Amino acid sequence: MQLSDFNFNLPDELIARYPLASRSASRLLHLDAQGQYHDHQFTDLLNLLEAGDLLVLNDTKVMKARLKGKRATGGAVEVLVERLQDQFIAHCHIKASNSPKAGAELFIGPDAVKVTVQGRHENLFIVEFSQPILDVLDAYGQLPIPPYFNREAEAIDTERYQTVFNDPTKLASVAAPTASLHFDEALLQQLADKGIQKTFVTLHVGAGTFLPVRTDDIANHIMHSEWCEVSEAAVALIRETKARGNKVISVGTTATRAVESAAQAHAGKLAAWSGDTQIFIYPGYQFKVVDRLITNFHLPESTLLMLVSALSSRENVMQAYQHAVAERYRFFSYGDAMLIDQAQT
Incomplete structure (x- = not known):
């Protein structure tokens, strides 16, 4: 698969350089298991998730690095x-x-x-x-906001470029797990009231998340290394969720890489694990843990776009991105979100 397969035209004005007034006010594009897409608001997650489902969130905190x-x-x-x-x-x-x-x-x-x-x-x-x-x-220190913001960090970033559930003892990331930035305390409580569970994993996001892929054949790309940890408690909740037929929904590519790395480290069967991961997920990868993914809109030709394409398909994701551009969705870290279902085979 070629790098150019993941290119698309993105008008500069669709890059969200500042957050919305409210975290949960973003739009949400749902890409379902049949490859069809549907326009929603982020708060519609309350209707799109089922009681008994499990959210997997990354609790790292961004350093003023x-x-x-x-x-x-x-x-x-x-x-x-x-x-x-x-x-x-x-x-x-x-x-x-x-x-x-x-x-x-x-x-x-x-x-x-x-x-x-x-x-x-x-x-x-x-x-x-x-x-x-x-x-x-x-x-x-200053918060290391993404380079595509084309600005210095400002006071608003101190709060909004951190998740509301970050663990202060896990202050070690140089970029936020940005899919989680859409969640505020009120929405998390509403989801909990519906019976949607949550668990936390940790992946300390490195600056390598912004590095471009420099090989035409994406299979030749070597991923940067990041430290992650998946606890026994998280593993137990994931196993219980799957055993009763509910869905495991990873919030962001970092949570996805954490749980899939833990499974990869144990021959495909999820178990508690910590260590450095260089897992590169792209189309053809068989997911061991994740059923659905909440994520932002990613840069053209990025490893993050390749990861989300692996869960659905490159064709489905690129068509959804064309729709998002046409409908003026907001892109990247402070932008809108997607809910992607694993494609039916």
């Missing part, structure tokens, strides 16, 4: 913390006029917090902070 600083020579640098190794050492992306060498010292914020480059691991720099990293991020 973008830091601006200077080199010892005075040149500007930008440090994006990708992954915490411990309290003081992190793997980072660094933007500078020249790539810093091992031993280079960078200085963050007005207090000139020292950051020393230790070396590299693949495409990331390994750096040591002179103060606890999370303290530095809290004091000087």
Whole structure:
């Protein structure tokens, strides 16, 4: 399957660069198991899901991971913390006029917090902070909002680029699990009142989620690595849901990758698991856990678009995207949503 198979024309004005006033006010395009699509509001999930169904949500929290600083020579640098190794050492992306060498010292914020480059691991720099990293991020960091917003992070992003159910002890992502941004407390309560259950998994989203696919044959693409965890409690709820004939609905591509990785790690049978995943889901993949997917509209030629196409089909998804463009749906992280059913075979 070729990269160009996942291209489509997206007018710039359909990119949602700011959130709506209300989280749950988004539209929802339902792509059913027969490949037919239906226009809804996001709150129509109350009618589209059944009592006994299970929502699987990613409870990670986004770090204020973008830091601006200077080199010892005075040149500007930008440090994006990708992954915490411990309290003081992190793997980072660094933007500078020249790539810093091992031993280079960078200085963050007005207090000139020292950051020393230790070396590299693949495409990331390994750096040591002179103060606890999370303290530095809290004091000087900016939320790393997606590059396609074409703007700096603003006050509104502090609340709206986080889920309402994020776990503060899981502060480790550099991008939000954006399908979950549509849920507010009121909607979650209404779903619970109907008998729709929820469980949480964790996948710490890396900046690699925004990296383009650079191979014409998508099967040759190598996914970035992200850490995830699926608990015994989540596994038990998923098994119980399937045993009684209800649906497992993953909220977002990250929750999907987490539970499918846990199954993949155990020869296709879901079990508790934690570790790094590089799972790449594209058409032809056989889902082990997920029955339905709530997701946003994704970038052309992205691995996320390939994942959602695997659950339905490339043809079904691309036709639904054409409809979404024609009907002026809002795209990407702050945009509208889709509910995708696994295609009947």
